[in-house]
Each structure stands twice: as C-alpha cells, then as structure tokens.
Amino acid sequence: MKLELRNLVKTFADGTRGLDGASLSIETPSFVALSGQNGSGKSLLIRHALGLEEADSGEVLVDGRPLHSRLAEARRRIALVFQEPEHQILGVTVREDVEFGPRAAGERPESYAPRVEAALEAAGLAGYGPRLCAGLSGGEKRRLAVASALVSEPELIVLDEPFNGLDWAGASDLLAVVLRLRASGVGVLVVTHDLEKCLAHADRLVVMDAGRIVRDDAPAALWEELPSLGLRRPAGGYERLAEMSWLTEGA
Numbered sequence: 423m424k425l426e427l428r429n430l431v432k433t434f435a436d437g438t439r440g441l442d443g444a445s446l447s448i449e450t451p452s453f454v455a456l457s458g459q460n461g462s463g464k465s466l467l468i469r470h471a472l473g474l475e476e477a478d479s480g481e482v483l484v485d486g487r488p489l490h491s492r493l494a495e496a497r498r499r500i501a502l503v504f505q506e507p508e509h510q511i512l513g514v515t516v517r518e519d520v521e522f523g524p525r526a527a528g529e530r531p532e533s534y535a536p537r538v539e540a541a542l543e544a545a546g547l548a549g550y551g552p553r554l555c556a557g558l559s560g561g562e563k564r565r566l567a568v569a570s571a572l573v574s575e576p577e578l579i580v581l582d583e584p585f586n587g588l589d590w591a592g593a594s595d596l597l598a599v600v601l602r603l604r605a606s607g608v609g610v611l612v613v614t615h616d617l618e619k620c621l622a623h624a625d626r627l628v629v630m631d632a633g634r635i636v637r638d639d640a641p642a643a644l645w646e647e648l649p650s651l652g653l654r655r656p657a658g659g660y661e662r663l664a665e666m667s668w669l670t671e672g673a
C-alpha cells in the first residue's frame with residue numbers, strides 16, 4: 423500500500439502550529455524511522471495518518487484515495503501502537519485484549535481465533551493468552567499492544583516511541599518482533615528518539631522539526647548530520663552500527 427501525507431497544516435485554537443506543511447510518503451513493505459526533537463510534530467503527524475485528527479489543509483491519501491473516503495478500511499490496513507501501551511489495553515487477559523477489536527466488530531470466534539493466535543505468536547507472546555494484562559512487564563505490555571494491532575492483519579504498523587522505558591532485553595525483544603514483521607512484508611513506521619535501537623535496520627530515516635519534514639534519506643546518508651538536527655548519534659561510525667547490529671550486541 424502507499425500512504426501519502428501531503429502538505430499537512432494544523433494550527434490549534436491556542437495558536438500552536440503543530441504541523442506546518444508536512445509531507446511524507448510511505449510504501450510498504452519498508453521500515454521507516456521517524457525522529458525529531460520533542461514537540462516537532464511526530465505524534466501529531468501519525469494521528470493525521472490514521473484519521474484521528476483532521477488537518478486545516480493538505481491531504482492524506484491511501485493508494486491515491488482520500489483517507490476519509492474509506493476510513494474504516496484504512497484503519498484496518500494501518501495499525502497504530504500508541505506511545506503509552508497502558509492506554510491501549512482493553513481486555514482483562516491477554517487473549518481478551520487481542521480479541522477485543524474483532525469482537526467489537528461483530529466477528530465470530532471461529533473467524534478471528536486463528537488471527538489472534540498468529541498475532542500473539544508474531545508479537546512473541548505465544549502461550550500468554552490466559553495471563554492477566556495487569557501482571558505483564560512494560561516490555562510485555564508493549565508487545566501486547568503490537569499483538570492487538572496485528573490482529574486485523576494490517577499492511578502498515580505505526581509504533582510511537584516503542585522503546586520508551588524498556589531495558590535492553592525488552593527493547594531487543596521488541597526490535598526482533600519488528601524485524602520479523604518487516605521480513606514478512608508488513609510496513610513498519612517507528613517514531614523514536616532511540617536511534618541506536620533501530621537505525622541499522624531502517625530503510626529510511628525521516629526527521630521532523632517544527633511541524634515539517636526536514637530530512638528523508640537513507641540512515642547512512644544522514645549520519646554525519648544527526649547532531650546538527652538535534653538528534654543523538656549512537657557511538658562509533660555508521661558502519662559499526664550496521665555491522666554490530668544492536669539486536670545481537672551483548673546477547
């Protein structure tokens with residue numbers, strides 16, 4: 423699928439210009455990292471991409487058609503994992519949480535059960551079905567949010583700051599999930615400040631500043647510029663980052 427955000431402008435009632443002519447195009451499958459300083463508009467941009475927020479001007483197109491003309495279909499094809507995984511948990515047990523979407527849509531258990539199992543497996547939560555959501559670790563909650571997002575078999579999954587608050591093992595497990603998805607043909611858009619955790623694997627790095635996309639290129643091409651864009655550059659050169667994939671380093 424092709425998701426296009428064209429020249430989005432969003433000004434809030436208090437005068438804050440959240441988006442100031444942001445344009446971004448993503449074709450799946452691909453792994454895109456979106457970064458930028460706090461308040462640069464990353465979360466807002468992805469809220470527009472899912473139709474959760476409407477721009478003052480500009481357009482959002484899915485395969486060339488306006489998002490709003492087929493919102494329900496677009497929301498099945500594009501899944502969002504919010505910045506705070508707690509906000510997304512709707513079930514008491516892990517399985518109930520993953521089933522929530524299809525059940526709310528009136529689907530029958532025979533129809534959704536195989537997708538629930540597949541989503542748990544893909545998120546590294548096989549066998550977790552009966553566990554209580556409240557008892558999961560931070561990393562497991564993130565992966566539960568991913569499983570719940572995967573149950574609709576989306577073509578693009580958007581993760582907002584997925585590595586926040588995760589330790590090395592938690593982040594490593596999550597990155598492994600993301601890389602498996604990418605390998606299976608799903609598009610992945612990761613919004614993150616933790617570039618060392620995903621840059622070696624991303625096809626593109628997109629950088630936002632003050633509501634605009636200011637860079638969109640291969641990570642290696644932007645490497646030298648990262649500090650001047652206000653982004654922390656992982657230690658060592660890009661070659662080292664690519665060679666010593668963060669996922670396996672220290673494993």
Ligand SMILES: Nc1ncnc2c1ncn2[C@@H]1O[C@H](COP(=O)(O)OP(=O)(O)OP(=O)(O)O)[C@@H](O)[C@H]1O
Pocket residue numbers: 434435436438439440441458459460461462463464465466467
């Ligand atoms: N409902 C709102 N009302 C007023 N301003 C808003 C609202 N939502 C977002 N903004 C503003 O829009 C700008 C972009 O916010 P956004 O949450 O997209 O930033 P971000 O890049 O995701 O930041 P962070 O890295 O801290 O998550 C900020 O200046 C923010 O204060």
Ligand SMILES: [Mg+2]
Pocket residue numbers: 464465466505582
């Ligand atoms: Mg944000």
